[in-house]
Amino acid sequence: NAGVTQTPKFQVLKTGQSMTLQCAQDMNHNSMYWYRQDPGMGLRLIYYSASEGTTDKGEVPNGYNVSRLNKREFSLRLESAAPSQTSVYFCASRLSGGPIQYFGAGTRLSVL
Amino acid sequence: RKEVEQDPGPFNVPEGATVAFNCTYSNSASQSFFWYRQDCRKEPKLLMSVYSSGNEDGRFTAQLNRASQYISLLIRDSKLSDSATYLCVVNEGNQFYFGTGTSLTVIP
Numbered sequence: 001n002a003g004v005t006q007t008p009k010f011q012v013l014k015t016g017q018s019m020t021l022q023c024a025q026d027m028n029h030n031s032m033y034w035y036r037q038d039p040g041m042g043l044r045l046i047y048y049s050a051s052e053g054t055t056d057k058g059e060v061p062n063g064y065n066v067s068r069l070n071k072r073e074f075s076l077r078l079e080s081a082a083p084s085q086t087s088v089y090f091c092a093s094r095l096s097g098g099p100i101q102y103f104g105a106g107t108r109l110s111v112l
Numbered sequence: 113r114k115e116v117e118q119d120p121g122p123f124n125v126p127e128g129a130t131v132a133f134n135c136t137y138s139n140s141a142s143q144s145f146f147w148y149r150q151d152c153r154k155e156p157k158l159l160m161s162v163y164s165s166g167n168e169d170g171r172f173t174a175q176l177n178r179a180s181q182y183i184s185l186l187i188r189d190s191k192l193s194d195s196a197t198y199l200c201v202v203n204e205g206n207q208f209y210f211g212t213g214t215s216l217t218v219i220p
Contacts, residue, residue: 103156
């Protein structure tokens with residue numbers, strides 16, 4: 001049972017570089033989420049997708065774009081990375097209306 | 113104002129102690145409430161949901177007070193394995209709001 005799989009696990013970028021964080025879930029969940037976690041800030045929602053074909057901004061969407069490629073996959077793109085985007089990124093999924101979010105193992109991103 | 117506020121701790125308690133964590137939330141229309149556990153450098157995982165009637169899971173008891181917009185978690189007979197960060201989480205529609213977490217270390 002893979003659950004929620006995120007790739008890569010670690011990444012170092014230079015300022016201005018772009019990259020895409022991948023997330024896939026095999027639980028047939030409708031809703032998927034991208035969060036970032038910074039020390040002292042807790043998890044903050046970047047974007048979410050309530051169902052295939054829809055995406056919505058969360059609390060901190062600036063500097064990011066997302067794609068809900070299909071029901072399984074939800075990617076997060078940094079077009080021009082900045083040091084302020086150094087963080088741990090978590091993808092999560094849940095069944096629509098269900099109470100529980102299931103998280104991936106996270107991607108640790110450093111932007112130099 | 114933050115949606116969810118928690119005392120960050122840290123709480124350092126001896127094995128066998130009882131420890132309580134508190135959390136407040138700002139939106140009275142919030143629908144569902146949870147405690148998640150996060151181990152160091154790991155992803156958050158659901159510990160338990162929280163209901164107004166109170167609910168218990170072994171050594172863990174959670175309580176919700178909607179009038180005061182207050183959520184609590186009580187851990188009895190603390191074990192070394194309880195050392196982690198405990199996140200208070202509130203659900204509003206499609207969105208979840210996380211507290212910053214309360215750090216617990218159980219000392220032998």
